Amino acid sequence: MDWQSQKVIVLGGSSGVGLATVSRLAAAGASVVAIGRDQSKLDSALAGLDGRGRVIGEALDCSDRAALDSFFGRVGPVDHLVLTLSGGEGGGRFDELDLAALRRGFEAKLWPQLEAAQAGLSSLRRDGSLTFVTAISARMANPGTSGLGAINGSLESMIGTLARELAPLRVNAVSPGVIDTAWWDRFPVSVKTELFRQQADTLPVGRVGAADDIAHALQFLMENTFMTGAVIECDGGLRLL
Numbered sequence: 001m002d003w004q005s006q007k008v009i010v011l012g013g014s015s016g017v018g019l020a021t022v023s024r025l026a027a028a029g030a031s032v033v034a035i036g037r038d039q040s041k042l043d044s045a046l047a048g049l050d051g052r053g054r055v056i057g058e059a060l061d062c063s064d065r066a067a068l069d070s071f072f073g074r075v076g077p078v079d080h081l082v083l084t085l086s087g088g089e090g091g092g093r094f095d096e097l098d099l100a101a102l103r104r105g106f107e108a109k110l111w112p113q114l115e116a117a118q119a120g121l122s123s124l125r126r127d128g129s130l131t132f133v134t135a136i137s138a139r140m141a142n143p144g145t146s147g148l149g150a151i152n153g154s155l156e157s158m159i160g161t162l163a164r165e166l167a168p169l170r171v172n173a174v175s176p177g178v179i180d181t182a183w184w185d186r187f188p189v190s191v192k193t194e195l196f197r198q199q200a201d202t203l204p205v206g207r208v209g210a211a212d213d214i215a216h217a218l219q220f221l222m223e224n225t226f227m228t229g230a231v232i233e234c235d236g237g238l239r240l241l
Contacts, residue, residue, distance in 0.1 A: 001223045004029040008222070009075065011035045011062055011116050012084035014042040016181035017133060020211035021082055021218050026051030028219070033075060035060045062112040068119035080222045081120045083113045084133045088186055090147035102147040110151055117162075124169060129222050132159065132173040133214065136235040139175060156231050163229030170228040172221040177235025179209040204237035 008025050012018035013034030022034045027050045036042035039059035046057045061067055062085055072078075087108025089101040117130055124130065137145040138152035156173060163171040178199050184192045199208045217234045221227050233239055 002029075006079045006222075007031045007033070007077070008080040008082065009033045009035065009078050009120070010082045010084065011060075011112075012086065012133075013057070014038065014045045016084070016086075016183060017176070017179065017211045017214045017218075018082075018084035019045050020215035021084065022046070022055060023049050023051075024212065024215045024219055026054045030054065032056070033058060033078075035062065035071075037061060062116050063107070065115050065119065068116055072119050072123045075123055077125060078120070078123045079125050079128045080131070081117070081124055081129070082131050082133075082218055082222075083116055085109055085112045085116070086133070086183065087151075088183065090151055091144060092147065093144055094146045097147055102150070105147060105151050106154075110154055113155060121166070121169075127168040127170070127225075129170040129172065130162070130166070131171075131218055131221050133218070134173050134175045134231065136175050136177045136233060136238055139233065139239050159231055160229040167228070170221075170225070172227055172229070173231045174214055174217045174221065175231050175233045175235065176214045177203075177209055177233075177238035179211060179214060181211050199236075199238075202241060204240065207236065209234070209236055 008030050010018050010022050010032060013022045014036030022032050026032050032055045034046060034055055034057045036059060042057040042059060046055055049055060060071055087105045090105030113132055132155055134152040134155045137148040138156045159171055159173050196208045200206060214234055217232050
């Protein structure tokens with residue numbers, strides 16, 4: 001693919017997987033619009049990127065449908081839309097699960113991704129791509145992840161149907177495992193360190209994931225025009241345990 005002729009919008013582009021995706025695509029030559037909630041955080045995150053001149057950063061609340069419609073109405077034609085929006089709530093054993101927190105988890109990830117995807121259809125190239133980021137919790141049966149599985153499973157269950165309904169637009173998703181991003185900063189350092197050590201000891205690949213591992217998979221799904229209706233498990237083999 002000639003990335004220099006491609007325009008990509010990455011929602012959630014100020015940190016983690018989203019920022020890694022912006023960096024990877026800009027370095028490849030694409031024109032990228034990185035969306036985040038906070039303009040100053042976005043500007044700081046994008047400042048040192050290779051290919052910074054090909055990146056525009058714009059603050060946008062992706063839970064605001066009117067703002068999304070306005071943005072896509074003026075952004076012009078787009079080749080690819082990548083949705084890396086996420087939240088942090090919804091985990092825990094079901095018998096102790098705070099269902100209000102789970103609801104907030106849905107509000108932080110499921111609904112903004114769907115709102116943004118629907119709003120973006122008017123701007124997406126007819127045979128371009130729409131790519132979601134879910135999580136491997138949708139494909140496992142680990143105690144304490146039923147709520148997270150519900151959020152991500154809801155997204156994954158739609159991928160095949162959307163690929164058929166929206167064809168020739170290609171619709172895919174990447175399902176990450178444990179990835180070393182700021183998402184884990186909500187936990188004490190000792191807890192995070194021990195969890196990552198355990199993952200490195202047990203995962204078949206011998207390490208936790210990096211944000212660029214997921215960005216690489218996202219780039220593949222955008223580049224490969226024979227891929228649609230697929231969910232790529234980029235989890236280091238976590239689902240096998």
